[in-house]
Amino acid sequence: MSLEEDVREYKEIDIKNLTKILDGQMDEYNLDSKNTSKLNLVFFEACIQHIIRICRVLRSPRGNAMLIGVGGSGK
Numbered sequence: 905m906s907l908e909e910d911v912r913e914y915k916e917i918d919i920k921n922l923t924k925i926l927d928g929q930m931d932e933y934n935l936d937s938k939n940t941s942k943l944n945l946v947f948f949e950a951c952i953q954h955i956i957r958i959c960r961v962l963r964s965p966r967g968n969a970m971l972i973g974v975g976g977s978g979k
Contacts, residue, residue, distance in 0.1 A: 917956075923947050926955070 926947045934942045947955075961969045 919949060919952060922952055922956075926952070 930943050930945055945951075958969055958971075961967045
């Protein structure tokens with residue numbers, strides 16, 4: 905949950921606390937964004953679990969990931 909680059913410590917996290925952090929980051933993006941369209945995302949539990957996995961992969965050395973959407977399912 906740390907935004908620091910060199911910290912790689914695995915801890916159990918509270919989903920409600922992480923949801924507040926993600927909402928805060930989205931609000932900060934919307935305030936700083938010069939785009940006319942603002943983000944209005946809903947962070948449900950499955951979404952948060954995917955965000956956690958993606959962050960872990962991207963922070964690993966040479967980390968990359970491919971996101972594939974299932975047509976029309978919203979996942």
